Amino acid sequence: MKSDACDASLFELDENSSIPLWLQLKNRFIYLITSGYYKPDDKLPTVRGLAADIEVNYNTISKVYKSLEADGYIESKRRQGAFVCDVSNKPGVSISATAEIVTTEYVRRCRELGMTLEDIEAQFAAGIARERKKLEQGE
Incomplete structure (x- = not known):
């Protein structure tokens, strides 16, 4: 706690x-x-x-x-x-709803850093590629 x-x-x-x-x-x-x-x-x-x-x-x-x-x-x-409170059964509280909140926060913070939407998209794609590679290597 x-x-x-x-x-x-x-x-x-x-x-x-x-x-x-x-x-x-x-x-x-x-x-x-x-x-x-x-x-x-x-x-x-x-x-x-x-x-x-x-x-x-x-x-x-x-x-x-x-x-x-x-x-x-x-x-x-x-x-x-x-x-x-335990909100696990609350409508709208799900993995996808939480992911949407996280994604929105990520984009907002990147914009505050001065990144364009294209920069953010490229950064995100690079992050996905890194994670994919880790998964393929069994990490």
Whole structure:
């Protein structure tokens, strides 16, 4: 079980994005939960702690947690904190849905690095080729 300590690097936000900060954070939490980074029953950082660590308003984090709870990703327990729910049977949470989230994140980060879509496609194809070669060699 993960501790409730916060690794601020998990929550890089784009303040220039047209996507509101609270929604960027919510989407990031959903990704971290559905990808398995956070496991069922893991305790999330406190609202105050996360707000301080990533320098975002307390009310913004509170809104994220309330929204995640309403959508069934987390459960708040009074005086104990917020804990990750088992979402393995949740509609829309599947390998393909998680892969789509990961792919979207990959493309976004590559674009932030200044890569064109053609550059990203070539990089991705090279990565697939490397993995294919490893599989063929039995690694």
